Amino acid sequence: MIDVSKKVIRAVEVLSTVIRGKKDVLEVVFEAFLAEGHVLIEDVPGLGKTTLALGFAKVLGLSAGRIQCTSDLMPADITGVSVFNPAERKFEFREGPVFNNVVLVDEINRAMPKTQSALLEAMEERQVTVDGKTRRLPVPFFVIATQNPFEQAGTFSLPESQLDRFAVKTAMGYPDVNFERELLLEKSAREVISEISPVLTSDDVANAIETVKGVYLSEKVADYILAIAWKTRKSEVFRYGLSVRGVLTLARVAKARAFLKGRDYVVPEDVIEVISYVAPHRLVLAYRYEDADKKEVVKSLVEEVEPPA
Structure with missing residues (x-):
C-alpha cells in the first residue's frame, strides 16, 4: 500500500x-x-x-x-x-x-x-x-x-x-x-x-482503487458514521437526512482520505474531515430553515456525536 x-x-x-x-x-x-x-x-x-x-x-x-x-x-x-x-x-x-x-x-x-x-x-x-x-x-x-x-x-x-x-x-x-x-x-x-x-x-x-476498498473500517468508526447520519435524519433543520448511498459514500471517501494519509485504516478524524463536502449537498433543508448554512449545521451536528476512542 x-x-x-x-x-x-x-x-x-x-x-x-x-x-x-x-x-x-x-x-x-x-x-x-x-x-x-x-x-x-x-x-x-x-x-x-x-x-x-x-x-x-x-x-x-x-x-x-x-x-x-x-x-x-x-x-x-x-x-x-x-x-x-x-x-x-x-x-x-x-x-x-x-x-x-x-x-x-x-x-x-x-x-x-x-x-x-x-x-x-x-x-x-x-x-x-x-x-x-x-x-x-x-x-x-x-x-x-x-x-x-x-x-x-x-x-x-x-x-x-x-x-x-x-x-x-x-x-x-x-x-x-x-x-x-x-x-x-x-x-x-x-x-x-x-x-x-x-x-x-x-x-x-x-491498484490504488482496489487498495482503497481494502482500507480497514472498524465497527466503532462504522457506528460513528451511522450516529452522524441519524443525527441528520432526526434534525428538525432537514426535511431529508443523509441517504444510505450518502452513508456508504462517506465511508468510501473516508477510506480514500486515510489512504492519502498513508494509513490502511480509518480514524474518526478522516470522517470529520471529509463530511463537509460529502454530506451537505445531499441534505434538504426544512422550509423554515431555508436560509441556514448546511455546512455549518452539519458541523454542529457532528460536534454533538462523541467520536470513538
Whole structure:
C-alpha cells in the first residue's frame, strides 16, 4: 500500500504545480476518484475548473473528454449515436465524449433535465444504453461536473436524486494573490499541463482503487458514521437526512482520505474531515430553515456525536 500511496501523493504534488494554492481541492478530487465517485464543482467561471480536469487526466495517464452543456444539448451528444455507413451498408456506433476515463461536464445545470438524466446511468452503472444496446464505459470512469452558482436564467437545477450521485461537492475559490501574481508572470497552465508526464500507470490506478476498498473500517468508526447520519435524519433543520448511498459514500471517501494519509485504516478524524463536502449537498433543508448554512449545521451536528476512542 505504501508504494502506490506514495505515487498518488506524488500525482497530487505534481498537479499542485499547475493548480497553485489549491492542494486541499485537489485532494478532495483524488479522494472522490479513489472512492469510485464523481465530483461536482460549484463556482464562478474562470477559476481553473477545466484546467483541473485536464491536468487530473494527464497526471494519471487517462483519456479525457469534455461536454459543454447548453439548453439544446441532446442525450445523443453525450452517449453517442448510430450512423449509417453506405459502404458497409450497416449502422456503426460513434462513441460520444462520455466514452473517456475522465469526463468534464461543464455547466451541467444548463442542460435540459432529459439530457442530465442521460448521465445518471453512466455515473451510477458505468454504462450507457443506446438503441436498446448496453455499452460499457471505460474503467476507470470519473465525472467532474461544474455549475455556476449565479446567472440562473436558462438553467435547470439538478434534482436531489442526481446530486446524490456526486460523491463530493466542492469549490475552487480564488487563488492566493501571490499565486495569482505568479500566473501572470509564468507560462499558462494549459502549456504546463502539456508538459506533464503521467505519474501513475493504468495498473497503478487500478491498484490504488482496489487498495482503497481494502482500507480497514472498524465497527466503532462504522457506528460513528451511522450516529452522524441519524443525527441528520432526526434534525428538525432537514426535511431529508443523509441517504444510505450518502452513508456508504462517506465511508468510501473516508477510506480514500486515510489512504492519502498513508494509513490502511480509518480514524474518526478522516470522517470529520471529509463530511463537509460529502454530506451537505445531499441534505434538504426544512422550509423554515431555508436560509441556514448546511455546512455549518452539519458541523454542529457532528460536534454533538462523541467520536470513538
